[in-house]
Amino acid sequence: MEDRNKNGDLIEFIQKATKLGKYNSNTGGGILNAVKAAEKGLSNDEPKDMDYLLSHMEELFYRQKDINLSPQSLAVYFARIKKAVSDYKKYGSDAKAIYSWSPKPRTKKVTSTNSSQKSEDTFDNEEKPGGQNSANNNESVIKEVGGIKLNVVTWRLRPGLLVKIELPEDLTKPDVERMKKLLDLEIESFE
Secondary structure: OOOOOEHHHHHHHHHHHHHOOOOOHHHHHHHHHHHHHHHOOOOOOOOOEHHHHHHOHHHHHHOOOOOOOOHHHHHHHHHHHHHHHHHHHHHOOOOOHHHHOOOOOOEEEEEEEOOEEEEEEEOHHHOOHHHOOHHHHOOEEEEEEOOEEEEEEEEEEEOOEEEEEEEEOOOOHHHHHHHHHHHHHHHHHHO
């Protein structure tokens, strides 16, 4: 049986899904660019398969010196790669499955902010119950790095700008004071 877990299979799937209209051309192009950008970080001795790509995404981008992406852009790239691999596992392993795939349409959601109207693009499957996105709720996600539990907290700093910060679960007041001093130093460097 042929191994269908290679990055080349993923790229072919994305191209086919775009051609068949399962992804619109902008979405398909963005997903394809994200996968190809991650692949550039692979060394010759690393496996060229999707599982490895998923488990080493951050490292693959960070080891590339010529890529200069903001944390927000990296998060978008990571989400695109995860979506592509997920879609591939559902619809790419069987040649007929892609034809029965009916992707959820992208919708525009109008939300009200201080008496002004703003339009926000969302994917139906990324919404939280009650129509709230996790970035608006300041929800935290707990992960463990090197034996230390971290809360990954996301805030909307201003329109169009999300900020993610990893805080240790045992955060102390001196830790917060030190972070404040570091942020003050950042502000001074721009003045």
